[in-house]
Amino acid sequence: MLKSFLCVNMLLTVLKACDRSPGLRKNIVSQLVNRVDGICSWMSVLLNTSTLKNMISPFSLEQERETYSWHAELILSIANIDYRLQQSLMSSPALFHLFSRLWTSRDVKNQLLWFPESLNDCPVVRILLKIIAVNGHKGAFYQHLSDSHQQLSQDLVDGIARRIRLISSKNLPFTRAYQAFDDLIFITQRLFANEFLRGTLLRARCLSLMSSNLKTMLSLSPSSGKSLPRPPFRPLAAIYECLRRTNAWSIKNWRDLVAEDFLASIVQILPLLDGNDDHMSTGRVLLRELRMYTLYPSVLASHPLLTGCQTPIIKDPKASDIWSSFKRSLDERVYVYKHMWNRDILEICDNLSVRKDFLSFTNIGY
Structure with missing residues (x-):
């Protein structure tokens, strides 16, 4: 030794x-x-x-x-x-x-x-x-990886989830709870990028766990008594990014592996962001994407966020064309990110001091 x-x-x-x-x-x-x-x-x-x-x-x-x-x-x-x-x-x-x-x-x-x-x-x-x-x-x-080692992604997610629950139950500083959730996003995104582990992550319902933990985090009261910081936009963007990466999966696989609990948890999160136009706009876009990729449009169709919103949220003379492109391919979705959501995403990434890493991972670019 x-x-x-x-x-x-x-x-x-x-x-x-x-x-x-x-x-x-x-x-x-x-x-x-x-x-x-x-x-x-x-x-x-x-x-x-x-x-x-x-x-x-x-x-x-x-x-x-x-x-x-x-x-x-x-x-x-x-x-x-x-x-x-x-x-x-x-x-x-x-x-x-x-x-x-x-x-x-x-x-x-x-x-x-x-x-x-x-x-x-x-x-x-x-x-x-x-x-x-x-x-x-x-x-x-x-x-x-053997069958036992394929659980590493679920071990990571479960470990961070337990940490969030522990922090919230002991009423420790809000920033530590957010750091734990930020780690969850960081690791899950990178595991999700690999096709071999993507199915494991879906079967482990990691997206559902992410969304439910986000709801828990947003329900916490910051120790200072101040309003929630802007970073809650990033978890929504991260979940949305994970959704985009499932685009190659058939509707049946998406339906069987994710199911309604994930959709329901997303719907529960959005009202917690009420009062911030940027967050609500992101929520509406997220809901539209969920309606596209799932067989559960009825879960979302009557949601108040979508009532009366038949036109794209993004305000631009070419919004309709861009919105159509947004639905066709990953490259054109990146175009929308760069030209239409640029201000929000860059501001959040700057606030989190992760601008370069986040943008390079999501292929957004400068």
Whole structure:
């Protein structure tokens, strides 16, 4: 066990030296790119050593946290040295196996349920997000996951949902509840972008959970007694983005997997946004899209938000043409985002300090 820690510590020290020596960095990168599978296999051996130690004398949670954090931080340190190295490492089958080992540790599940301010404080979750970012729509990593590991998306969502309920029940600061929900959006969006996991997310009713948690969050009273901040627009936009990404699914799959509970929860959310024209306009657009993509128009057709709204909400001489394009293809929907909702989205993203990340993820652009 001591040897494994010394090896990891020594490699971390060398990696830190890369920041001060470009020549050393270049040499290390060229060596590591061709050895990522070996590095991951080596770390798996270290974890096996830890497992044997655990069989002799069970770890405390603190000891397990230290062991797995060392290995996870090493992976992140290697990935951060060079973009080419990160691409090679995060697409390595050996890393997928190592990640599965890290993911099943008690500490990861503990942090999912009781994480501090943000999931970013959990290094294994940061590895997951890097894997998703590098692999994009490739199926190798997702096909590698066993049936038990396919629950990782649901574990993440359930963990954040429990955190929101805990914060609301203890009347802790409103901003912490919103941070937890923001993590939910951040991770769910990225998982939703992958076709392999999209069906898992729908079957787990993650959209329903997102919408119900949003309703819970909006029902909370900020500790300062002030009115709700503008960021509630972003969860609506995020849910809407998830809806757009289901466009390739047949109506039957959408009907069977999402069902009326999601539609009903969305309808319950919208009145909570009353009094803000921007939020209400977004709500009307969302309702129209729901009517397009589902077989439950009767659930929404009589909603007060749609009464008398037979023309597009967006005010523009070419609104009708743009609205038609909006219904035809993803690219033209992006056009509407850029030219018609630009002010609202940019303002919200600026307020949240996530402008570049949010816009690049939703393909909106500047």
